[in-house]
Amino acid sequence: MCVLTRTIVVPSIRLSRRKLDVFKELEALYKQILVELVDYALKNKIDSFTRLKKDKYHELRVRYPRLPSHYIHTACQDAATRIKSFLKLKKTGLAETEKPVVKSISIWLDDHLWKRVGYTLILVSTHKGYIPVELQPHKLYWKYINTGWTLRTQPRIKVDYKHRRLLVYFVFEKEVGVNTANAEEVISVDVNENNVTVKASSRVYILETGIKNITIGYARYREALQSIKGNKCISRALHGREWKRKRDIRLKIANIIANTAKNLNAVVVVENLPRKCSDNMIRNVEDPVLRHRIYQAGFRSMVKSIEEKCLEKGILVFKVNPKNTSSTCPLCNSKLMRGSAPRHLKCPNCGFESGRDVVAVLNIEKKYLTLKGPMPLAPMPSEPTLEVAVLPVKEWARRKSLDAMRDHKPIQTSI
Numbered sequence: 001m002c003v004l005t006r007t008i009v010v011p012s013i014r015l016s017r018r019k020l021d022v023f024k025e026l027e028a029l030y031k032q033i034l035v036e037l038v039d040y041a042l043k044n045k046i047d048s049f050t051r052l053k054k055d056k057y058h059e060l061r062v063r064y065p066r067l068p069s070h071y072i073h074t075a076c077q078d079a080a081t082r083i084k085s086f087l088k089l090k091k092t093g094l095a096e097t098e099k100p101v102v103k104s105i106s107i108w109l110d111d112h113l114w115k116r117v118g119y120t121l122i123l124v125s126t127h128k129g130y131i132p133v134e135l136q137p138h139k140l141y142w143k144y145i146n147t148g149w150t151l152r153t154q155p156r157i158k159v160d161y162k163h164r165r166l167l168v169y170f171v172f173e174k175e176v177g178v179n180t181a182n183a184e185e186v187i188s189v190d191v192n193e194n195n196v197t198v199k200a201s202s203r204v205y206i207l208e209t210g211i212k213n214i215t216i217g218y219a220r221y222r223e224a225l226q227s228i229k230g231n232k233c234i235s236r237a238l239h240g241r242e243w244k245r246k247r248d249i250r251l252k253i254a255n256i257i258a259n260t261a262k263n264l265n266a267v268v269v270v271e272n273l274p275r276k277c278s279d280n281m282i283r284n285v286e287d288p289v290l291r292h293r294i295y296q297a298g299f300r301s302m303v304k305s306i307e308e309k310c311l312e313k314g315i316l317v318f319k320v321n322p323k324n325t326s327s328t329c330p331l332c333n334s335k336l337m338r339g340s341a342p343r344h345l346k347c348p349n350c351g352f353e354s355g356r357d358v359v360a361v362l363n364i365e366k367k368y369l370t371l372k373g374p375m376p377l378a379p380m381p382s383e384p385t386l387e388v389a390v391l392p393v394k395e396w397a398r399r400k401s402l403d404a405m406r407d408h409k410p411i412q413t414s415i
Helices: 017-043 049-063 069-091 139-146 211-228 232-264 277-281 288-296 299-312 356-372
Strands: 002-011 114-117 121-126 129-134 156-160 165-176 185-191 195-200 203-208 266-271 317-320 344-346 353-355 387-391
Touching (some): 017 049, 017 121, 017 129, 185 356, 195 232, 203 356, 232 266, 232 299, 277 299, 299 317, 317 356
Antiparallel strands (some): 002 165, 121 129, 156 165, 185 195, 195 203
16 A cells, blocks of 8 residues: 655635734744754754754743644654755755755644634634634645545645735645556656657657747746846746646646556556756756756656656556666667767667667666566567657647557557
């Protein structure tokens, strides 16, 4: 069994001035406590919640007598989590500051600090007593409520001053059974800047995403508007639109791959990308436009979306080492050379020729089969039955699975 978690942000209705002032004071108190706990934990090298609570709870309880005591309890949890994350980054050399900086504040609640009244009203315990907060549930919230997901008892809240409301971060969880055996086929996936290549059975689908054009277009749009108006709000709004478009593409592709794997009873194999894979890619890149494109491509986000959607549907996801998947011949393991066209590769040893994306999915599948024992490798490129389809966004965006596409449009054979 595997436990999936999802965080859903549900806004409240517009708060009255009195309620907004209460939550503003509560946030200020919580931030004071959190900053003090983080500084103390860092100075004394404490990353344990129990140790931090033991050292500071009684002192803070005396200094803040009107504040419900469980806010000190949750602030200790929050501080311990931040310290653990910072020390881990510092150990690997990825920390950007000398000490953790408390910027964004979201107040942690436990089961003593809030009560749920139905599904559209919560009561939040504050230094002024319980404050009723009426929610504005959306479609996604009701989806998780009505499809067997369990609501955790420790949400978080954040004050939205611009819209005078409260943002409630609910965490849902669900146990799913993952099919770890009896997989009949393998679906290998390679994530690129402008496409996601998928090999299912004897077909390779190159799903064009248009991420490159989206990134360049929004970057030029922001630059042009800022040169005219110089308004930072415009830049933030455009960043939000760009992020939403890319997220929509990621979720649609993840859903297609998960449905295809479920229909074919297959295991999905992806690359195990490192946390800073974009930094590794731009290490020797000097062109600022290309560096920006690589940073904004979202390789790990795409892989994560595919993994989460597959797990949600009970499909096994396996990760392989991405080393040399796009530069090694899948037939003889020789080093591939550049061919006669961009992203076209050729093997000097066996004469194999194919596109870079096709080579990657073949090698990803081959790595999985090598690790997992005997399973027939779905037709290799030397066989005439392997077909490759290059599908633009309009062709795949409304599809539910890849195996259904063969009935809608002839596959373009490129090998």
